[in-house]
Amino acid sequence: MGTRKQIVDAANRLFYQQGYERTSFASIAEAVGISRGNFYYHFKTKDEILEAVLQARLGDTRAMLAGWTEAAATPLERVFRFVDIVVTNRGDIELYGCPVGTLTSELAKLGHPSRAQAVGIFGVFRDWLGEQFKELGHSANADDLALQVLAFSQGVATLSNAFGDRDYVERDVRRLKTRLMSLDT
Amino acid sequence: MGTRKQIVDAANRLFYQQGYERTSFASIAEAVGISRGNFYYHFKTKDEILEAVLQARLGDTRAMLAGWTEAAATPLERVFRFVDIVVTNRGDIELYGCPVGTLTSELAKLGHPSRAQAVGIFGVFRDWLGEQFKELGHSANADDLALQVLAFSQGVATLSNAFGDRDYVERDVRRLKTRLMSLDT
């Protein structure tokens, strides 16, 4: 694997685990196993790494959703895959929260120019969820339903990170699924 | 107003607007109008300021909830006051997110020892909401309902911060209130 991609991968993980502001070039370089000097051959500024990380996340997200679109037969099953994230990734979420929500929030506080790109990842989920609800026959309020499901995931992720209450997370996931099933008529 | 309180107030605001990690002693000192040197007469470390800020927030939260308990006649009205926060404070939330959720998440990523105290603020809301649901006659699942309302507020706050869609926020608040009203029998 190329050094550049290794840097982006390490930065991606560290930005998630420690936050963007906290993560230093030194720690990324150490994680990759290169010197700080070599680092600057690949990226001139910290902002450049962030942009590359956001591009990578955007691509990963699109690929994941495309995979779900193919693997799951019905739109409701696809939405369930999304909802299940908070259970599937509970370990990481308990420790570091939602990768999209926490980064978006941090960049908002920093007034960072790449904030819009981070919000764009939310947008990809939002659009994809909206598509599923359209296919379910809820064209009129597809986007509204998408936002509700997105908000659910963010709320549960934040509480999961705060309290680490797995029973609650599973209860709420089950509850949302039941509500969503009533949309499938 | 005493210098110490001024420092705590300024730090409280800056931690919210910029994040804990980003906020420097210099910027707090500048906001208060004192020198960095004087700063250390009142607080020896940055962690000490954070602890004071968390204590202040805990006190403010308890006072606010006590006020609501007194001002609103029914438990459902009290819960509505809480739910309305995302509308009342929409300006700040669009810019900086929820003060409790974003700080808790940041401290989790930093592995900060005061994380538990920040989660404690969530706990105060959780307990208070649980009390209201008990009074509403839902003792069996009062805490579960409290967590659902808390998760709602966090989800809406995160999306409000990301998209700034006030129509959605008002829609979702109205929706939750309708659901909650069906609990009042």
Added chain:
DNA sequence: GTCTATATAGAGATAGAC
């Protein structure tokens, strides 16, 4: 492409005068 060495700025933190 990768390294070591270094420049520069800002952070947290201390000492001591007033």
Added chain:
DNA sequence: GTCTATCTCTATATAGAC
């Protein structure tokens, strides 16, 4: 209680050898 001056550490970033 407040100030200036200073220490130390770490951060981003650059220069130049290999």
